[in-house]
Amino acid sequence: xxxxxxxxxxxxxxxxxxxxxxxxxxxxxxxxxxxxxxxxxxxxxxxxxxxxxxxxxxxxxxxxxxxxxxxxxxxxxxxxxxxxxxxxxxxxxxxxxxxxxxxxxxxxxxxxxxxxxxxxxxxxxxxxxxxxxxxxxxxxxxxxxxxxxxxxxxxxxxxxxxxxxxxxxxxxxxxxxxxxxxxxxxxxxxxxxxxxxxxxxxxxxxxxxxxxxxxxxxxxxxxxxxxxxxxxxxxxxxxxxxxxxxxxxxxxxxxxxxxxxxxxxxxxxxxxxxxxxxxxxxxxxx
Numbered sequence: 547x548x549x550x551x552x553x554x555x556x557x558x559x560x561x562x563x564x565x566x567x568x569x570x571x572x573x574x575x576x577x578x579x580x581x582x583x584x585x586x587x588x589x590x591x592x593x594x595x596x597x598x599x600x601x602x603x604x605x606x607x608x609x610x611x612x613x614x615x616x617x618x619x620x621x622x623x624x625x626x627x628x629x630x631x632x633x634x635x636x637x638x639x640x641x642x643x644x645x646x647x648x649x650x651x652x653x654x655x656x657x658x659x660x661x662x663x664x665x666x667x668x669x670x671x672x673x674x675x676x677x678x679x680x681x682x683x684x685x686x687x688x689x690x691x692x693x694x695x696x697x698x699x700x701x702x703x704x705x706x707x708x709x710x711x712x713x714x715x716x717x718x719x720x721x722x723x724x725x726x727x728x729x730x731x732x733x734x735x736x737x738x739x740x741x742x743x744x745x746x747x748x749x750x751x752x753x754x755x756x757x758x759x760x761x762x763x764x765x766x767x768x769x770x771x772x773x774x775x776x777x778x779x780x781x782x783x784x785x786x787x788x789x790x791x792x793x794x795x796x797x798x799x800x801x802x803x804x805x806x807x808x809x810x811x812x813x814x815x816x817x818x819x820x821x822x823x824x825x826x827x828x829x830x831x832x
Contacts, residue, residue, distance in 0.1 A: 562695045567717025569699020570710040576643035586641075586771050590648045590779040593765060595659055598783055599623045601757055606671075609750040613671040614803035617664070619750060620671075621799075622791045622808045624663035626652035630816070631785035638823035640777030646696055648782045656790075664794070743810045751811040755818050759784035763822075777826060785819055788812035 580587060602623035606616040627649050635645045703710040762780030767773070791808035795801055 563717075563720065566695040566699045567713065567720065569696035569701075570703050570713055570717065572643055572646075572696065572700050573703065574700070576641075577647065580641075580644055580647055585769075586644055586766070586775040586779070587647060587651065589766055589769060589771065590644070590762075590782055591651060591655070593762060593779065594627070594648075594652060594783045595655060597761065597765075598758060599663060601761070602754060605750050605754055605757075609747075609753075611747065611750060612803070614801060615747050615750075615807055616671040617667045617799075617801075618791070618795060618804035618807035619747070619754065620667040621660075621664050621794060621804060622786055622788065622811055623754070624656070624660045625787045625791045625808075626656045627782040627785055627787065631781045631819075634785060634819045634823050635778045635781040638777050638781070638826045639774060640781060641772070641774040642778065644775055644778040645782055646693070648778070650693060652782070660794075664799075668799075743806050747807050747810055748814075751807055751814055752818075755784060755811060755814050758786075759818060759822055780822070781819060784822075785815050786811065788815075 599620070602619050605611075606619055611619065627645070632642055632645045632649065634640075636642050699710075759780050762783040763776050766776040766779050771779075786808075788808040788811055792805045792812075795805035795808065
């Protein structure tokens, strides 16, 4: 997946507006609740940074991926949750405050864990040592897109609560339109190469995505977390920051094949997460 005006400017701008809308639905009490009950944060972090990496490694063996694609899948597993995870969680009635907290902590941890995992993968699969620096610039970009608009939205809710309530439905509709645009843009950008990508790593990416979402929801429920928290964790670990993985593969590792898993996964995750979110909302209504 190559960079374009859509991915570099329009999409971050749209996501920033959506995150502003999410901030309008949050209060400081939402985050205080997480601080009082940190178990959800610890479960989410452990699932993403340890369990998912182990699952990704197992899938590289199960699907007998090439060394380059194996490194690409591990790179994807090491990447933190994407900004759109917050949107899906919002639509599925998840704990968005938990999502934002996990995204912020995971992004900070990624400065340490991502280089370690990628360097291990290069040595294990490629038989080479290569230093991968922490993706500080991209992490800062994620923080700006996610955290700053949310803080502005929360401030507006605190000062203009009625106005914030009126904007909630329009922002929700806008979020759906943004997600549809992301899906169509992702498919359109890779349309010509999509069959080859899917043939190479589609099965592994689909399996990784389904397991991520399933484990992200099932494990917290098994551990007696609230439904909204389980939804938040499933979206956080099921929707990875594919853009970050692609950036590192192309600009740091300078290997186009290593970007293929993230490109394929980015398309799959939007579709499966949408179906999952729709199923959760229908289940809540019944």
